[in-house]
Amino acid sequence: MVYAHQNFIAVLFISFTFMSTSFSQSILKISPQLLDLFAINRVFRHRKIPNDDALYCDSWRFTVETNNAGLWSMIPQRCISFVQDYTTGDRYSSDSAAVADLSLAFANTINVSNDGMDAWVFDIDETLLSNLPYYVEHGFGSQIFDEITFDKWVNEANAPAIPASLKLYKELQQRGFTIFLLTGRIENQRNKTERNMVHAGYSNWERLILRGPSDKGKLATEYKSEKRKELEDEGYRIRGNSGDQWSDLTGFAVAERSFKLPNPMYYIA
Numbered sequence: 001m002v003y004a005h006q007n008f009i010a011v012l013f014i015s016f017t018f019m020s021t022s023f024s025q026s027i028l029k030i031s032p033q034l035l036d037l038f039a040i041n042r043v044f045r046h047r048k049i050p051n052d053d054a055l056y057c058d059s060w061r062f063t064v065e066t067n068n069a070g071l072w073s074m075i076p077q078r079c080i081s082f083v084q085d086y087t088t089g090d091r092y093s094s095d096s097a098a099v100a101d102l103s104l105a106f107a108n109t110i111n112v113s114n115d116g117m118d119a120w121v122f123d124i125d126e127t128l129l130s131n132l133p134y135y136v137e138h139g140f141g142s143q144i145f146d147e148i149t150f151d152k153w154v155n156e157a158n159a160p161a162i163p164a165s166l167k168l169y170k171e172l173q174q175r176g177f178t179i180f181l182l183t184g185r186i187e188n189q190r191n192k193t194e195r196n197m198v199h200a201g202y203s204n205w206e207r208l209i210l211r212g213p214s215d216k217g218k219l220a221t222e223y224k225s226e227k228r229k230e231l232e233d234e235g236y237r238i239r240g241n242s243g244d245q246w247s248d249l250t251g252f253a254v255a256e257r258s259f260k261l262p263n264p265m266y267y268i269a
Contacts, residue, residue, distance in 0.1 A: 053078050053079070053082060054082060056079070057082035060076060060079055061079075061264045064264050067246045071267065072267050074141060074142055075264065075265065077142060080142045083141060083142075087132055087135070093164070095262045097163075097164040099164070099261050100164035100168040101164075104168055104172075106257050106259075107120070107172055107175060107239070112176040112177060116178050117237055118176065118236075118239050119178045119179075119238050120172050120177045120178070120239060120240040120241070120242070121228065121238055122169065122182070122241075123181075123242065123244060123245070124197075125159075126244035126245075126261065127165060127242055127243050128202060129159040129160070129162070130159055131159055135265055141265030154193070155192050157196035159200065161200035161202065165261070166200070166201050166202065169202060177239065177240075178206045178236070179204070180205065180207050180231060180236075181197070181205050181207070181209065182224055184211060184268065185211065186210055186211040187211065187212050193208065193210070209227050211223065219269050220248070220268050220269060221247040221250055224251065225251030225253050228241075228255075229252065238253070238254075238255040238256065239256050239257070241255035241257075241258045242258075243259075243260065245263065
């Protein structure tokens with residue numbers, strides 16, 4: 001991929017790291033040696049990047065959440081404190097609650113049938129469960145993803161629920177939606193994931209879908225699209241889909257409405 005702006009050309013060598021053991025989410029990583037376009041305090045396309053970290057980082061987060069940032073690997077070093085304050089403060093909870101409220105408002109417009117085929121799909125990590133306790137100890141997304149340490153965290157099965165998502169989950173169940181959990185975790189994490197979900201307050205989902213051997217090496221967008229298509233082929237009407245990554249929501253066999261939760265800590269393609 002080549003970015004060319006006047007005399008500036010940055011060639012990005014993209015390497016795909018496909019997880020082969022526990023946390024197989026196909027995270028697209030950009031070599032840390034590459035130039036971080038967001039971290040250069042210079043005039044770029046006639047706009048001077050602000051020196052004020054709070055302003056700069058809030059704009060950076062906006063580009064991430066709207067997917068304008070595209071492929072990115074780690075948060076800028078100057079934004080570590082910003083992301084820490086955001087994720088541990090009231091703003092993250094408020095943003096998550098706003099997404100949940102809009103999700104429920106849409107759900108209330110659906111005439112849910114009694115055939116059990118009106119479905120809502122949820123991602124798990126940073127959608128229903130929060131891995132913030134892990135990222136507090138690992139730089140809030142400023143460090144290269146370490147599969148081994150993250151797997152240890154997953155196996156502890158202690159991730160708390162995101163309160164707004166738990167409330168939405170229960171509200172959707174009360175309205176008759178059939179709940180599917182579609183995660184990038186792999187099959188040998190099923191028991192730990194189920195235990196964590198129940199411990200966090202979730203119950204009575206229809207199916208927990210994890211990566212199997214045939215899904216190894218697939219980007220999340222492809223994998224999750226294929227799984228949604230399988231649900232459609234079974235006759236389910238996917239009314240809603242909630243996830244913290246654009247790869248949870250885009251591709252094919254998309255939901256009638258998709259809802260993006262905030263996550264400025266990492267990107268999954």
